[in-house]
Amino acid sequence: MAREVDLETFAVAWADGGLIVDVREPGEYLVGHVPGARLIPLADVVARAGGLPADRPVYVICASGNRSRSAADWMLAGGIDAYSVAGGTSGWARRGGPLVTGPHENAA
Template structure:
């Protein structure tokens, strides 16, 4: 599977999250704590195989990382095991540039670095 074989959507095309749609954030814990999309599911890339049961197999899964490298690998893996998965183009950097909502875990305003 090449890069061009991975279904990709821009951040402004990610549908509303719900029972049939999951936004999976595969960044590391420190990145997540600084800022993430409200309602996203956080599973660091390396943990996905061990935590796969947390991802609804019937949902469309939109995968995001900081800029796109890690999400590409996650989408490839999820597609190989039968998930309908999409890479979010530009990752959380693009999410922030588009002015989409962010929440953080600390006292500072949420921000993607």
């Protein structure tokens, strides 16, 4: 079962340069995502998870926390130290976290 972090814990990890993977669809990502988040749509997670580092935590985010739990489960099974972000991008935005638009990771 996926491990979850709350938005406060995620905010600290993000500020410290944590690796963030956004598992939403490209159109959702373009409209607004956490600065620095890599886009790996849920359907591609199993195939692309091998390219993620196994030696540091990976914070998985979606819109609300449902898809990220599934993705984090798959990543954990593959040996990646993955955490689902409870509340997702919607919760992040509600708490005042920054969002950027467009197709790039847009590091903060």
